[in-house]
Amino acid sequence: MTRFKALCSYDGTDYCGWQSQVSGEGMQDYLERRLAVILGQPVRIHGSGRTDAGVHAEGQVFHFDGEWAYGPETLLRALRVGFPKTLQVISVEEVGEDFHARYSVTGKCYRYNLFLGQASPFEVRYWWSLGKCRLDVGAMQTAAQSLLGTHDFSAFGASRGKGAEPDNPVKDLRRLDVVQVGPRLTITTEASGYLYKMVRGLVGTLVEVGRGKLSPEAVHAILLSRQRSPLTPSAPAHGLTLVKVDY
Amino acid sequence: MTRFKALCSYDGTDYCGWQSQVSGEGMQDYLERRLAVILGQPVRIHGSGRTDAGVHAEGQVFHFDGEWAYGPETLLRALRVGFPKTLQVISVEEVGEDFHARYSVTGKCYRYNLFLGQASPFEVRYWWSLGKCRLDVGAMQTAAQSLLGTHDFSAFGASRGKGAEPDNPVKDLRRLDVVQVGPRLTITTEASGYLYKMVRGLVGTLVEVGRGKLSPEAVHAILLSRQRSPLTPSAPAHGLTLVKVDY
Structure with a gap:
């Protein structure tokens, strides 16, 4: 298992907020579905915090754990392909397992x-x-x-x-x-x-x-x-x- | 009957283009419906030309004829109230009946x-x-x-x-x-x-x-x-x- 820290940016206009929704239309849902396809395993992501419906982000951060042998750059490229252009992953890096997108915030x-x-x-x-x-x-x-x-x-x-x-x-x-x-x-x-x-x-x-x-x-x-x-x-x-x- | 020349601006992302649509979702349809309510009579507007679905405008021009006793400023205010914010009428002025939004373009x-x-x-x-x-x-x-x-x-x-x-x-x-x-x-x-x-x-x-x-x-x-x-x-x-x- 590797822990990955990712930076993303979004226009919140057309989304129901960051948090996972029953409808599956929260940004967290989009990212988790995409990651599950890429990694071939269920993935749970942890954001730095929720943003409400309509709120935008230039630099939201989330982390997730997964098995991935091809390095973070390849993962980033895979994440960017075919994703809604109003929700963009900007960078992905490997971090230590003591990193937590929410609890490590200063x-x-x-x-x-x-x-x-x-x-x-x-x-x-x-x-x-x-x-x-x-x-x-x-x-x-x-x-x-x-x-x-x-x-x-x-x-x-x-x-x-x-x-x-x-x-x-x-x-x-x-x-x-x-x-x-x-x-x-x-x-x-x-x-x-x-x-x-x-x-x-x-x-x-x-x-x-x-x-x-x-x-x-x-x-x-x-x-x-x-x-x-x-x-x-x-x-x-x-x-x-x-x-x-x-x- | 007075002829009015209007200037408008729009983000074309969420519209089916300028031209009147069977679905009623062309920008021309929105404007005609709104003008009909304000003027209390059917109104046909004439744009300087069509813009396709997705194309934006900072300064599209259209004209229309109607009976209106309260002057163009009042008409503009009425047009701006409650209208979709991604389609905004910027100005309205009275023009001579020889003006045509399409045929007078230079x-x-x-x-x-x-x-x-x-x-x-x-x-x-x-x-x-x-x-x-x-x-x-x-x-x-x-x-x-x-x-x-x-x-x-x-x-x-x-x-x-x-x-x-x-x-x-x-x-x-x-x-x-x-x-x-x-x-x-x-x-x-x-x-x-x-x-x-x-x-x-x-x-x-x-x-x-x-x-x-x-x-x-x-x-x-x-x-x-x-x-x-x-x-x-x-x-x-x-x-x-x-x-x-x-x-």
Whole structure:
């Protein structure tokens, strides 16, 4: 048995999310079916974490174990042939069996794309179009800075629902940058980890700050409350991209 | 009755092309249904020309006649509400009844996107991925220049098939630029008009030149033959975008 670490990239628009689905249309299902054909054995893959339906990835990571005598480059080529072009495996490498795509993660980077106006038909899948408006970027930046550091982020995450694995709500938020260039505003975040829907909660909250509906101080108070509040709406999935996973 | 000229933009990926379809899924069908609801009367729209299934547009133009008392800005807003975001009307203006979206055209600009390698999941809808290869851009440029001017372009167009309106094969090709930046190669063309599938025929031919399978001289000979040849393959639809229509 060899353990392989793979990097992949996808446009989440046409998929039901990363996680394996009863319908067999999760990205995990596509990859497992393809690997089973190539390796001639059932394969279970382990992602760095789930991404929701509609969320994209430039650098999702997963690992799997299998018998394969021809080296990772050959495996990569076999994986790329005939695969949906909106889900692409970028690299495959052999790793030690102590590597785990989920448990070995030391940090993750996400980017959220906001468009002030209406994004064109060619960008509408990747940008949340807010319509004609102005956001107070300075206030958003102040609020973002006040969230940096190691905190209980329960106020910005959601419950995965009954039966879900409980997640430690204490995360180290290392970066939360808000940058505007013309009508495009990107929010880039780096953290040790994230609660379910936490990035979308942070972005939705920062947009409320930009609109003047919440002050940066109110955001800090929401963080301290450790309670998900109706004042922290969730931004839609399609603006979100998993950029990078660190190990 | 007022005549309106409208500009629209679309990602052709999920549509069956511009032309009205029996299935009602041509872009023309979507627009006519929406206009009929807004104007409260059946509306027939006339495009500058058809684009095939999968072809995109940054600036397609159409016109229609209708009774509407509230001005073009209000009509535009009504058209934009609730419409598929991958088909967007950009502007609407009143024009004289001598304007015809198809017959008044003086020129059109198309861009074709080629990717030397594999385009990412976020670009794969708009770039023809040729896989790892090099193209001789100098030879492509020489071949392109030899096609400029007023010629019978039958060698690069296709027949629309039985019963189709015959089209004058003599066109004035004013621009055919081949520009490479890193792995991206764009071919931009301006002409008085185009035969059916002519841009894709020109691009497919230039790629053969880039690959060294055809010489620039051979391309000129193909032009003079006025016969569609197996040496001039058609490039796929999804790399093509209608950029602009001139009147």
